[in-house]
Amino acid sequence: MAGPEQSQQLQLDYFVLCNEGGKQGNEDAAAALVPESAHLLTYKGAIFTVADGVSSAEAGQEASTTAVRTFIQDYPKTPDTWSVSHSAGQVLSTINLRLYRHSHAFANEMKGQLCTFSTAIIKSHSAHIFHVGDSRVYHWRNGQCQQLTHDHTAHLSQDRHFLARALGMDSNLQLDHQRINLQTHDKLLLSSDGLHEFVSLEAIQEALSAGLSAQATAEQLFALALANGCDDNVSIIVVDIQQLPNENIDDYHEKLTKLPFPPAFSPGMKVDGYEIISELFASSRSHLYLVRDSESGAEMVMKTPSENFSDDTAYIERFIREEWIGSRIESPHVTRIIRQNRPRSFLYYLMEYVEGVNMERWLEINQPIKPARALHILEQVAAGLQAFHDCEAIHQDLKPGNIIIQQEPGTGKETAKIVDFGSVFVAGVAEIFIPIDQESVLGTAAYSDPLYLTGKNSAIQGDVYALATIAYELFTGKLPYGSKIEECKTPSDYDRLRYISARKANPAVPVWLDRALEKGVSFDLQVRYTTLASFLRDIRQPNPEFLRDEVKQSTRGSSLLFWQLLSGFWFVTLLLVIYLFVINRG
Structure with a gap:
């Protein structure tokens, strides 16, 4: 056009x-x-x-x-x-x-x-x-x-x-x-x-x-x-x-707002000066293509909407909003949106190409992960997430599949980047809070705040839940509520779940870290951390409150041992008295 x-x-x-x-x-x-x-x-x-x-x-x-x-x-x-x-x-x-x-x-x-x-x-x-x-x-x-x-x-x-x-x-x-x-x-x-x-x-x-x-x-x-x-x-x-x-x-401009949905692209095709190199991802909701700018030679990613939603005005609005949200966020740990200076023939947007492996695959390859390495990655993901919060935006769908781990050639230094904006909610922009669609929750329920399922907006605390779940997985290789969370469909299903101590999956996890992870993934917003910074603080160093809990638990354990030993002593003494009584009667 x-x-x-x-x-x-x-x-x-x-x-x-x-x-x-x-x-x-x-x-x-x-x-x-x-x-x-x-x-x-x-x-x-x-x-x-x-x-x-x-x-x-x-x-x-x-x-x-x-x-x-x-x-x-x-x-x-x-x-x-x-x-x-x-x-x-x-x-x-x-x-x-x-x-x-x-x-x-x-x-x-x-x-x-x-x-x-x-x-x-x-x-x-x-x-x-x-x-x-x-x-x-x-x-x-x-x-x-x-x-x-x-x-x-x-x-x-x-x-x-x-x-x-x-x-x-x-x-x-x-x-x-x-x-x-x-x-x-x-x-x-x-x-x-x-x-x-x-x-x-x-x-x-x-x-x-x-x-x-x-x-x-x-x-x-x-x-x-x-x-x-x-x-x-x-x-x-x-x-x-x-x-x-x-x-x-x-x-x-009226024509621009009614841009047609693009067809499925194949390698070698060209659109608006961008050559399609390969398809990176495809789902029922969107497609990602690796493209090359014919003018500059730069490689980038083109995201296109799915033709399944060509008549869904709410979907179109959300897709357009993704580009704006991404363009406002400036962080080395969030993929960069590329501003276009050429008219578009179809509805799509461009972002930087981030080479690397997604965290889902990275976890499979690198387990078990040393604590220092896990914390290094986690802090970078948190920094990217904080960039969303600084723009009054809530990610809502943070998960390993939306995080790319890059490795710097030569040094081996690892960098984490959040690469998806599809479910972001912006306070002050949305007329009504719309939680993640049920379709997109399925398969990622392990990381999404269960409160979204009930239509509640847990705001920053929802992202805290996702980050804490990822932290639990980094330190243990497991999920805090086990695989059954994937089967939950209603609030009552979640009510039956119980937190699985991180120490069961990894005995090397200290009690204070286990307590911090448990607080981060609590279903109760009164208990869960209210900010990313407070959660990170408690996983970097022991929270005195959690240490006191550990001392109390240790004290209770010592007290129980004392009474068990004392009861054993009196039981043995009783048996000896009975034995002596029987001997004397004989």
Whole structure:
């Protein structure tokens, strides 16, 4: 499928000003991203963003910086098949939930992470405005200036008001969104309240109408705010639309979201400049092919959906989401998604080719595994998993088959990489928690949290369960609940299972490590570890609590031995007394 012919690209004159103004310390953040890649500029657009940290929240500066930086990084990584509205909404929902959770994590220290947020995304002939709080976006055309956004403030009196909405304020984000059509020579102005509380709309309109460059206009407005007694931080972004593309891509984008499913590929076939080398994996849900880029010669993996789901819109959405999730995660222990710069003829995505053996096979080859080697691999898997959690994503289906072990030539150094995103759940993105499909649970039930079967979202603790199960297998070569867990279909089936002590499978496992593994795979969320870090800490070194348990067990054993010996002594004494009594009677 050929991309749209465009003889001219979007051209902008813009300037970003972010200054502490009349206030000590800067809690504002502002940034712009106009992609150099024509592909990104066409399909994702140019991004302009302003955020203002809420002063009453101690971590307001951190919140505004995090919001702007993360949005600028993550929005361009969303799939080309997503609309601007969907892409920005998904990214902002995850940012909001991240700030909200961090605020609650520091609730006792009053380190709330709250900020206002306004962004303008210019794509094709439109500007998409997303807004929460009291930062603002203005639109100027032909000498007239209009405020596009509405301040989310509640007024107690003429002089007293407070912020009613902000990023990080609530777990559910209420976001304003509007779209306006642009014309050449239109201007956009984004500002924090350090500007618009001290400079009137009339003065702003006059500055934008003066015909100055974006930089000169921003600097003039900043000077005017200071002259009017501004005692706050000031952020200003001025954007002058100098040239618009000569073709609107909306029709093409509609076609892109309806890309056909690819047929089964064979070695030697070519698609969009990629030559199929071999098939790496095939299932009823997806296919993996090793391909070579005809331009660069680089080898990579192409993942395609299964034609079995060509009419399943939920499946298609999840497949598209995989690419976005993978593109956001940056870790040496997670496979890298490769951004495409050529139009696609079919629905698929590309990722780096990771040579090695999957952990399932690696376990078969290397058992028994020395503890230090097992811990080395486990820590790398945990690092990859933590990269998911840092992006507010839960893997949900971690298992040895989804982990590749690479061996560095010459040194023999081993590296573990997570290579699958198919079941990932992103907090703040999913409308409803959807557990792993029953079809995909079967065969991997030994590693998936049993709570998924009942439709419960155990969040990070679900990934802890999978990691602890893998740890148990690394140290023992067995599974913590035995092979019967594969046969479980209902919650009552799991209720009948009992943890098998790791010491039974491997007597060399110390009691404190056995206790840590048992806690990691507990079906009870009140007992199970809540973070990967706490689990890793307890398997690296003895937890004093588990050592006390060992001492108590040892003490109980010694006490039992004492009473057994004492009872034996009295029994022997009784027999001797009876014997003497019989002799004397004789």
